Amino acid sequence: MPIYNAPTKDLQFVLHDLLKVSEQDIPGFSDLDRDFTAAVLEEAGKVSTEVLAPLNVVGDTEGCVLENGVVRTPTGFKEAFDQMREGGWTALDAAEQYGGQGLPYVMHTAVNEPFVSANMAFNMYQGLTHGAYSAILEHGSDAQKDLYLPKLASCEWTGTMNLTEPHCGTDLGLMRTKAVPQDDGTYKISGQKIFISAGDHDISDNVIHLVLAKIPGGPDGIKGVSLFIVPKILHDDDGKLGARNGVSVGKIEEKMGIHGNSTCVMNYDEAEGYLIGEEHKGMRAMFVMMNEARLGVGLQGYAQAEAAYQNAVAYANDRLQGRAVTGAENPDGPADPLIVHPDIRRNLMDQKSFVEGARALTFWGAYLIDRAHKNNDAEADGLISLLTPVIKGFQTDKGFEYAVAAQQVYGGHGYIEEWGMSQFARDARIAMIYEGANGVQALDLVGRKLAQDGGKHVMAFFDMIKTFIKENDGNEALKADFLEPLKAASKDLQAAGMYFMQNGMKNPNNALAGSYDFMHMMGHVCLGLMWARMAKAAMEALEDGASDKEFYETKIATGRYYMQRQLPATAMHLARINTGADTVMALEAAAF
Amino acid sequence: MPIYNAPTKDLQFVLHDLLKVSEQDIPGFSDLDRDFTAAVLEEAGKVSTEVLAPLNVVGDTEGCVLENGVVRTPTGFKEAFDQMREGGWTALDAAEQYGGQGLPYVMHTAVNEPFVSANMAFNMYQGLTHGAYSAILEHGSDAQKDLYLPKLASCEWTGTMNLTEPHCGTDLGLMRTKAVPQDDGTYKISGQKIFISAGDHDISDNVIHLVLAKIPGGPDGIKGVSLFIVPKILHDDDGKLGARNGVSVGKIEEKMGIHGNSTCVMNYDEAEGYLIGEEHKGMRAMFVMMNEARLGVGLQGYAQAEAAYQNAVAYANDRLQGRAVTGAENPDGPADPLIVHPDIRRNLMDQKSFVEGARALTFWGAYLIDRAHKNNDAEADGLISLLTPVIKGFQTDKGFEYAVAAQQVYGGHGYIEEWGMSQFARDARIAMIYEGANGVQALDLVGRKLAQDGGKHVMAFFDMIKTFIKENDGNEALKADFLEPLKAASKDLQAAGMYFMQNGMKNPNNALAGSYDFMHMMGHVCLGLMWARMAKAAMEALEDGASDKEFYETKIATGRYYMQRQLPATAMHLARINTGADTVMALEAAAF
Structure with a gap:
């Protein structure tokens, strides 16, 4: 089974030697001293190695199954998710008033890396929830915030993003899902959404779908799109669960990878929905979250390369094959380890130098998001806006490339699923596509x-x-x-x-x-x-x-x-x- | 389901406009006039489109199954294989005395491309057999040739190559499989071989394993390796089948791709084997085949990219998304087709210009092999020996890269198995590894x-x-x-x-x-x-x-x-x- 150990020293290096986070004049940053972040990161590393990594192959092999309209996640996912929730890992950067710990986004990012490296498909359940939290925080009414944010922060309820439809992905102006206003101020949502990550599952009590839809009679194209909250299970104002809403799973998609995450076709049939923000301003609400979401995907790119790299290094040190051209380095053994060969070194150095550089860029990006939000710094906001497509597009292309390169170190064993290297490549592949395909980033x-x-x-x-x-x-x-x-x-x-x-x-x-x-x-x-x-x-x-x-x-x-x-x-x-x-x-x- | 149509015009262009095959002073080449090759290629294209391509997804989805020691290939594979045999496609370049049609290797290569594009995993059954045929032709005794070659040419019996063991792939000097000489001139072969493509299956009457093993007491390392014929089922001198030999399938590997081909762990337990060529000269016998085998893998690289490219083009013309920046090109439709966008063009041109260039290089390589063999041309032999690692390594790296690029054109649909683009990438991935991983080619x-x-x-x-x-x-x-x-x-x-x-x-x-x-x-x-x-x-x-x-x-x-x-x-x-x-x-x- 593949190994994974959080590179805590490297995470600390970027936070402290490079970014000097605790010296920054940003609210909350002064708390991030070396000892504090070390303690958090070591604990996150432990969870990653002991809880999440062992479930990575399980998730890939079992996948998610739709039975009688109910999605079953792989063995152990629910228990691990409960552990994540109870450990407070899902609420690290949520506001304290909503039950979070109020840590900066850069700290959320640093903790997220080992989680994603250890089990990308699993971590998406909380990743999507984090996105839904941010959208409601930014655009929701006070009542919506008070109701939903504590449950999303704790992942008692999880979230999804519903943008894509069968005939439109990038070009959302073509959207057909409609939202008909009702007398009581709610909307009836009808239509089909596809590629909905974490669309349905059995690891939380409710699923809060954020759905883009058009209100009939509104402006044509992208300017007529609004954003709605559509709960899987209806609830009262205190969050007490009631009847099922008119939303159901059409099917689970068979994908190249991230099998542990349930990617669903969601059918909305006059489902009850609640407008977030203003009518026809749905895209604006979505765009606000995009820097964060795309940075998160850019992180997935290098985090998968990191996990694959760790295994490639272990294999290159372990596997004896051939002799160093400059003379035997393991003369008592039948052959030298792979790592003596210059082309294996070249490959490993390509991986290592990319991953560490990408980590620095990603953390810097997260730091800029903090500076932009917490200090209202327009320059930081402009800069991260510029860097976001680069972090997303470049890092996911390269992350996949190097996951494939790590697989190559294993020779034939890299192609056999049992060794786990194929999964890193297959999982990493999606990051080049979702949250805006890389051509769209360019x-x-x-x-x-x-x-x-x-x-x-x-x-x-x-x-x-x-x-x-x-x-x-x-x-x-x-x-x-x-x-x-x-x-x-x-x-x-x-x-x-x-x-x-x-x-x-x-x-x-x-x-x-x-x-x-x-x-x-x-x-x-x-x-x-x-x-x-x-x-x-x-x-x-x-x-x-x-x-x-x-x-x-x-x-x-x-x-x-x-x-x-x-x-x-x-x-x-x-x-x-x-x-x-x-x-x-x-x-x-x-x-x- | 993915489409595939043989690019007959392009194949003809390389054979005639570029290589001018029928004008070459090489035995057999003067027969290759435009009309003749067009007729053969059109027929091969028909088989590819109608018989092989529809089974590609079937092979990927069903895979091969080991039941009670017997390997079952996917639905339809046996019938398609019989059709290939009966159509004479497996014996195109086999010698006429062994039931073949005696066509040049360049013609075999040209016909092979559509077969590989349409269904790579399927075509490997005959590809490996072609390799076994060549090894016995080059190094076998007359009796071995007379017995085995007609059956391998017709694929009544299929062949395999057994090199790799669990602890050694590139470094075959570490090999442990042993061959103990018997009084009757045969050998008893014992050991385990892994990654044996087409190792066992239900589409031919017998499987002829070519096995590398060490005769005890021979030289250490690679110099003590000999090559043996080990039939799955023993037979008399006329090829009449008798008892099972001491060779069995340990398991079928779960792979990233080429699921339609049975990749087996083969266990040899005092199996009866017959020496090919001289004792301890097994590597030399293997190396002779390598230019051909590696050229064949280099062809797989670009042939998968070609199949993926054809689908990407179809999708780019079909899918409406966004508008051309220079003004709507489909003003009556809700959006323009993807192909209007410069970055989609860039991607498709990358694929197209690579595939067509690689095809030319591969056919030229095959032509050099013909010239080397048929004209005893040492210069051609030296040149193809130089070009072989480039054809294998460069073309399979790029072939995979562009299969992935073609998948990218599909956006989210590229990641869903149903659309078939993932399979092209997953299948193409192996070509970078087998027949000498690309680092070894370099x-x-x-x-x-x-x-x-x-x-x-x-x-x-x-x-x-x-x-x-x-x-x-x-x-x-x-x-x-x-x-x-x-x-x-x-x-x-x-x-x-x-x-x-x-x-x-x-x-x-x-x-x-x-x-x-x-x-x-x-x-x-x-x-x-x-x-x-x-x-x-x-x-x-x-x-x-x-x-x-x-x-x-x-x-x-x-x-x-x-x-x-x-x-x-x-x-x-x-x-x-x-x-x-x-x-x-x-x-x-x-x-x-």
Whole structure:
């Protein structure tokens, strides 16, 4: 069975050495000292290793089953979910007035990583609930908040998001589900929603569906969409459960992975629903949650790669095959372990340097969300808005790629389900698709975010890199290995932005044909920036006489690898972007 | 259900416009005129679409089942296999004296593509048999040939390859299966073999296992390995079946994909076996088949991408979502088809330009194998030996990558098994692993093939590119779009070779740390060369007044895309290679 151990030291490194969270002037951050976060993360790690990881293969093998209209989750899921609830893990960053612990979002994110690495399908039940909590917190009435938030924070009730319909995913303006206003102020919701994660199950007392639907007579397209609360079981104002609502499971989808999560077709048949916020302003309510949700999916990408990496390392140390070309390293054994071979190292270093860079970027993103919300910081808000498609798109593409690379270390055994490496790849695959497929992320980045507020945020991003390089100009230890590659990569990214400005006016396809490359390029620049900062932080720790010398030296060596071996990708992406749309759009549709 | 239609026109284009097979001075090639190959390929396409493709999902869903020691294949497999046998499809390139049709290997390859695209798991039953046929043809005694070859050619009996054991895959010197000589000249084989594709099943009368084993007292390691024929059911000299041999199925592996093929653990318990060739020369016998087997796997890579691509194109034309940024293209419909979006185009062009380039490279490889065998052409033999790891490693990596990319076009539906896109990705995944994992291909390329015969073959490869560029120097239509990118990419590849020479002496890790990048780089150069040649062939066809103008123009446009958008990868690979082994090998094994 696959192993998993939370990388607590690495989580702590990002929180404290890199982000210095406890020194930040953000409400609640001063509580996040090293000892406190260590205690929380160690406990979360224990739960991950002991409770969640052992259920990962169980969830994949058993899957969820629909029997007589009731969804049964895999063996052990209910008990584990109760343990999560009782341990307070589901309410870590919920407001204290709703029964939460009021911790910052960055802390929720740090704790979430081991949960997701250990069992992604399982963790989605609380992940979706977290999203529903945020939507109601942001847009619900006081009565809705008082009723639903405590139950969602504790996961006594869980939540779902209902956007997609059979004929529309990205293009929600085509939506057909309708909401007919009733005299008592409620609505009757009718229609079919698909791909509803955690749509129904047996691990909570009620399911609160957040459903996008159109009120007849409203504006056409996306502007006529409203957001509703539709409980699976109706309840009174105190939350006492009553009759079943008009919502049922059509079927459970057979998926490539995340079998432990029940992905349902949900049928709404005059189900009772309650408007959240204003009529026809449903998309606005959804968009507010998107930075968080997409950051969470970006985390899934690298968290699956982390779990797969840990197993690949163990296998590479254990499996004896061939001899080191520079001379036997295990002369008494029949062969050397795989890890002596340079190409195995290359593969493991690719994985390691990506995962650690992506972790830093994700935590930084979570920190920016905290700063934006808690300090009303418009700059932080603009920056995270810019970075969100990169975190989601780049990290899930790469996360999948490296889960596949980790599987490759196992040779033939990687293809056999029993070893568990296939599951990491299959589970990671969904993250490239949901919460906006990665092509849509690229479109969002290049088509919306670059030009947002007059291009202010991307300018600020470039300035931040420039400033960092300038401030550290005299640092010889950083210069050649970190600052110069970062400068070159950032220059490539700016050149691509310039190409879009000069050629996108003439024909917007010239920009959009390069959007995917731009997203990846920016991902590399972001990770390059993270590695330069992490290397600096590690060097400072060493200068300060840190006891764990080897840990910090490994950080620097891993960063050096990323700068040397990964950042050169930016030049390739720029070369592709600079060819514009001509060859991309050359063919008639019929010629494909 | 997924669609599949054989791309007969494209297959014909490679055979005739590019390779001009019927004009080649190779025995049997003059028969391959356009009409003949068209008739064969159209018939093969029909079988693929009507018989094999409909069973692809069936095979994936039902899988193979072991019941009371007997393996049951999915519904319909036996009937389809009989149809393949009766149609003569399994004996296309077998010698006429053994009941085959004696066609060149290049023709077998061209026919094989639609079979593999339509149903990879199914086609492996005959693929493995083809391998066993070749091994016995090359190394068996006359009596063995007369007995086994007709039955293998007709697939009345099928074949397997038994190399891997639980503790050794790549490093076969660690093998434990033993073969004890008996007084009657036979051997008693005992041991366990794993990952045996088509190891047992119910679609043929007998299974002929080719088994690697060690004769006690022989040389240590790989030099003490011999090759044996071990029939599932014993038989007399006329092939009349008798008692069961001492070989049984331990279990069927649960795999990520190719569920339709029975991947077995095979237990040998004093099974009767017959030596092929000489004692202790088993690896040599295996290696002879490797160019063919690896080329076949390289074909699986792009053939799965082709099948996935066809479906992605259909979906992109069908699914209405969003509007073209340059103005509605389907103004009467609720939205435009996906294919109007530049990033969808980019994705489809990536797939298309890879598949068509890989097809050309694979057919050219098969043609080189014919030339090497039938004309005893040492240069062709050296060249295909050099190209084999590239065809296998590069094409299966990319084939999987593009099967995943095709799945992405479907958005959420791509993740649902019902739509069939997940299967293409899951099936394609194995090709990166078996017949030598791709890291081993890269090692073979850089560690062995580059220096083989004093580097003669790689020099010949570079000369061939140089000559092509020189010969077409005055061709303005080719120059900027094809010759210049090819020249630049080839220069990068040579620079990488130079780096290996200069730095690999000092420390071989400097070469091996870049082996994977080199393999990919060389893959791009090979496809660049193929596209330059295909563009030239298409231009010539247009000049000659070809009736299907659009087909040839599409070829040129697709090639232009590859040169512009894919060849820039070589510079990235070179940059990575030029950093040597320092950062790759920097960490202690314990620091991972």
